[in-house]
Each structure stands twice: as C-alpha cells, then as structure tokens.
Amino acid sequence: MNVLRLSLFAVASWAILAMLAPHISLASENLLVNGDFASGAESSPAAWTPESWVSSPDTHYRWIAPLRDHPGELEIETAGMVNDARWVQTVHLDPGWYHIHAEARSENVGAGPGLAGAAIGILEFGTRFDQIKGDSDWTELGFYLNVAEPADVRVVLRLGEPWQYNTGRAFFRNAAIERVDGPVAGAQIWNLSEARSIWSGNRLSIVPVFVLLGVAAAIGWRLCKTL
C-alpha cells in the first residue's frame, strides 16, 4: 500500500514538476547573452556588436560598465549627421512566444515626424516598435514575438531607422528575451513569419520571364538580319 502511495505520489510529483518546469525555467531565463551588459572588455560589451546604417565619424557607441547599484548600459550617440545606429545581437529562437524588452532613455533625440527614436526591436524589414524621443527618463520598451519555426533573429537596440534617421543620445539597460506562454493583452505583437514574408514568393518564377524575353530577343535578332 505504502509502495503504491509512494509511487502515486512520485508520479504526481513528476507530472506537476514536468508541467511547471518549463515555465519556471524559461520564464526566468534571459536568452540574450550579456543582456544586463555586465561583462565586457575595455569599451566593448560582450556579445553585442555596434552597427551603423552608414559609417560616420559622428556616430559613437559606448559600453557603460556596471558600477555599484547601477546596472551596465549601452549608449548610442549620433551627433551632427543623422544615422540609424544600433547595437546588435543574433539569437537563435525555437518556435514559441517571446517577450523582448529593455529599458531605454533618451537625450536630445529628434522628435519631429519622420524621425525614428530609441527602441528595442528585431532587424526585419517593415517592423516598427515603440520608441522614445526627445528627453525621456528610463522607460520600459518591449513587444511579443511569435516564432513559427526555428530561426536566427537579430535583436537591435537602436536609434533611428532607414529613411527615418535621427540624432541624439540613447541609453539601454536590462535587455532580455524571455520565452512566455503568450502575449499579454494590449501588448505590441509581431509574427516573425509574416515579417519575413514581405518579399516572399517562388524564386524560380523569374525564370519564365527570362525565357520569354530570351525568345523575344532571339526572334528580334533573327528579324534584324537585314537592317
């Protein structure tokens, strides 16, 4: 009897643990490497790469190492010539929902229409994320991403966007990607497959076009024999 009870207890415990474990472990795990910007060497943070839309002597990237109570920060400064400047990290994501977020603040970031501010996002064409502009104190920015199939995703902490370049200073801290069950109500949501489908289609569909034009050119070539 005791053995049976113990066995049932063990099975029930395992079942409960099996159900809770992913949530417990995944909810707390930050899939970004060095998302707290705690480690780095000299002026470069570990695992993050600075990237400019256009190389410019006016665009600067800094890692601010953690100091006592202050967590580490990444800074982007675009002075003079506008730019789209970002810190980038590539992360491999399995299918599921993810909450991608960071804290950001801005100084003197252009706030006019057609100017993109400071944001955390993914580097996929056509995606737009919540931004802060002007002079702004620490603000939590983030969104939920649905991944349908395993994919490498480029996470960016950026100031400006292509064709919506900007100037100013942006600071980021406590960046994270956490696996979650699903998005919370009212949150910004992006679907990776949809974002990547904007230029999708059958690559080979261009071949019949070339064949057709090639035939027309061949006929033209033949007809032009006696010009």
Add this chain to the structure above:
Amino acid sequence: MARASARERRVPNAHKKEKLASSLTPAATVPTWSRIDTIAIVALTIVAAALRLWHLGYPPGPVFDEINFVGDAGAYLRREQFFTPHPPLTIQLIALGMWLFGDHTWSWRLSNALVGTALVAITYLLGRRLFQSRLAAALAAAFVALDGMFLIDSRTGVLDIVYITTAALAYLLLFRFAQIRDSADRRRTLVFLAVALGLCLGAKLMVPIIAVILVSGSLIYVLETEQRIGTKRRERHRKVIAALLLTGSISAIVYFLVFVPNFIALRWGGIEAWWRYVNATRWFEAHMNAGEKTFWSDGRASPWWNWPLMLHPFIYWQRSMPDGAVATVWFAPNPILCWAALGAIFVTILRLFRSPTFTDGFVVAGYIGFLAIYMPVSRTLYEYHYMPALYFGYLALAGILARCWRSATIGFEQLIMLLALVPAAELGFGFVGGSIALAALFAAWGVSLRRFALSGRFACVSCATAAFAAFIYFAPLYFAMPISPAGFHSRMWMQGPGTADWSCCPVK
C-alpha cells in the same frame, strides 16, 4: 512661258525638300578618327578622372543622400532587407566598391567617380557623331567635366550619374546605328544600345523612361526615313518592329538581371517579389505626391522652372573648421555654363524653325523631355533633377559654340551666347564692376563684328573662358575646400528669400 516658270518654281522646291529631308536624317559621315581625337579624349578623360578622384574620401562622412544609398549598399553586403523606390544598379555599384575595398568614404564613391569619368569620354564620342565636329565634341566633354553638378554627383554615392551615363551611352550607340550601313554591325550596335537602355532603366526610378522614349522614337524615325526610297512601307514597318523587339526584349532582360542580386542576397521571391516592389514604389510615389512634403516645407527643394535659371542650388554638406574657415559641398551647376546652356537651347529651337536638322531636334527633344517629366510632379524636387536635361543643354551649347567658331552663326545667336555672361558679371563683380566688364566685352564683340568671322570666335572664346574661370572660382565649393566665411558668402550670388537662395539649408 508660264509653264517654264512653273517648272522653274518646282525645281528649287524639290531641291529644297530633298535638302530638308537629308538634313532631317543623321549625318552619314563622322570625322575619321585622328591622332587629335586620341589626344583630346585621353586628355579630357585624365582631367575628368583627376577632378573626380582627387581627395575622394573627403568629406569623411555621409554627404546628402549618401545616408540612404550608401546605407542601402551596406544592407546589401549584410544581406539585410531594405526598401528603396529606385532600381538597384547604382546601389549595387556602391556596394561593389565597399565589398572590394572595405567600408571607407572613398570606396563608397569610387564607382560613381569612374562612371562620371566615363561620361566625359562618352560625351566626346557622342559630340563627334552629333555635330561632326571635334571642337564641339571637346567642348561638350569639357562642359560635363567642369560642371559642378556632374562633378559633385560623380564624387558622391548618389544615384544620378549612373543613369545619365548609361543614357548617354545609348544616345551614342543610337547615332552609331544611324551612321553605319553594314547590317551585321547595325544589329550588334542595337544589342549594345539595348544593354545600355536596360542599365539606364535599372539605375533610377521612372526618369530613364524619357531616354527610352527618345531613343526608341529616334530609332523608329531613322528606320522609317532612311529607307523611304526603294523600300516598301510594309518592309520598313517590319524592320522597325524587329528593331523594337530586339532592343525592347534585351533592355527588359538587362533590367531584370539588375534585380538578380536581390533574388540571391536579399531572398526576394522571384517575379512576385518584384511586383510587390513595383506596388510599394507606386505607394511611395503616391505618398510623396500626396503633399507630405512640399517645395516650401523642404528648403532645399525647388520647382522645375527654377532649374534652368539656377535659382535654387543647395548645400549638400557643410562644416565649420576650428580656425573659423568653412568647408562646403555646394550642389550647383557652373553658373556660366548653366545660363549659356539655356541660351543655346533657345538658339537651337530657333534654328529648328529656320533650318531643322535631326541633331538639333534630338537635342531639343531630350532637353524638353527631361524637363517635362517633372512638370506634373507635385512632390519635392531638387536641382539635381535637372541634370539629364542639362546634359542636352551642354550638347546644344557645345554645338552652338562650335558653329560660332567656324562662323556658322548669325550675330543674334552670338549675342544670345554672350548674354549668358551678363548675370554672372553683374552678380559676381557687382553692378559697377560688372557693368564695366560687360561694356568692355560687348564693345570688343562689336568691334569684332566688323570682321564677322572673328565675332563668332570671340563669342566662343568668351563663353568658354568665362566658364573655365567660373569653375576655378567655385571649385572650393565643389571639393569642400575650407575657405573663409567671407569667401563663402561672396560666392553665394543670390541670397534672397524663397527660390533665389544659393546658400540654402546646410545639411548636417
């Protein structure tokens, strides 16, 4: 007696018609290539290359639209999706420079510098065929080499110089086609012409369509007129259709080939993705036309009628130096050349009424066509949109000045050419100094009119010398050479409000 006089009247009329018909076809002869041609084209190309390659990496950061197009080129190399409304050839050339030599300002600009240099050589070859004159060819090439807009766009990673150069190549091949008789050679020429047109279409949105219309229309005209005698109408039409089929299909193939890197590097999904790009472009243009920006919301923008008068050039880039000097890239044509080109187009139009020629018609059609395409556009337009029309203006100017040189112009035409110097003298030297200089100029011309041959040469030399002097004077603003603020302001001849503001809107 009455019959005889009627016949007498008919014969000169027939002769006149024949003469008119022959003038309306491209000249069948081109000056034979000589050592002078070799020396001229090599010298002009060396000068153009030196002007375009010297200190190419300066300014050290993005200049004007380089932020867009160099950025797009970088995205190509990172295989990062991006959208630009323009077909990608020029961006691919910028990316090629970056891929070969690394991410430096000079490598962004290298391909455009080389293409801009090639334009000078192509213009020389085109000038020979258009005007059957080495002098006209040399002048046209020199004008393109020494013009501020053509120079700056060759030293910057922006779009215009590539489609203008490929269009010029197509014009050259069109005239080659018209001036040769060997069928096999003509067919090969058509293929190269089609490739040039395809590249032209692949280098910028919409505008190259004028080059296509101009070249196709001229091709039809040449084939229809040259074989009018002795060839049945049906046969002529067959040849026209064959030529259009060959050029059209090859141009389209080349145009789509330009997109192949998008299919490979940017993972575009075939023709469907291309069609989505076309729709996105239409949305972009509609959005721009919807009036989000107007001429007056972007101080750098200007309507089309400003451009021939050079009312609204603008600053591509400007920095103050620690010593107080100011370095500027000022996007503007050479004022003497720009105003003289307008005069030359006017004179050429008048000549079309008096004694029309195919060349003059082609040049005027090109100038008006490239200007007319912008007339209905309501979105922001800029001085650089004038470049393809101005190219024809420089061809016309070279043709008229060469005619002046060989005394094939009337006094009125010479006067129009000299009038281009009036605003430059008044604005550059001030009212008193300018008036004295102009009085001396026109007095000298008046004296030279007594010997008519000399007056044409006087007008030609005066214009060419003034244009060269203007180039030297404005060169610091083309090359971003540091000069004193006083020196900068003295070169800003028009600083009024609204459209006539030469120092408008420095770009950070």
